[in-house]
Amino acid sequence: MAVRNFLRNSIPFEIQGGGPYILIADGNYEASFLLDTALWQEIDQQLREVIVAVPARDVIIFADGALPDSRETLARYLALVLDEAAYPLSEEVLIWTSDHWEVDQR
16 A cells, blocks of 8 residues: 555656766655666666665665676765664665565675
8 A cells, every 4th residue: 555655646756876876856755766666677777787775764875786886885875874864764785676676685
């Protein structure tokens, strides 16, 4: 039900950056975009390996995990945001696997 409600609301967003990228929406629901399978399938077609960090409810940072140093760069952003986040969520890096997220084991 939560996924259906989120997708029905169609919150406007934009993606900024040149890798890593940041998804920007309304400042409250960015983390909810992890639920949008169609969005991540589209991004997966453009990047070789989608990795993502969601350190706070209002921050989604993602990169192409196939590029050199992308995991290290993502980890640095993750640490910076976690230190300052009003609503911290996770220190895990996730990897997209065609239709769902898994914890990145690398």
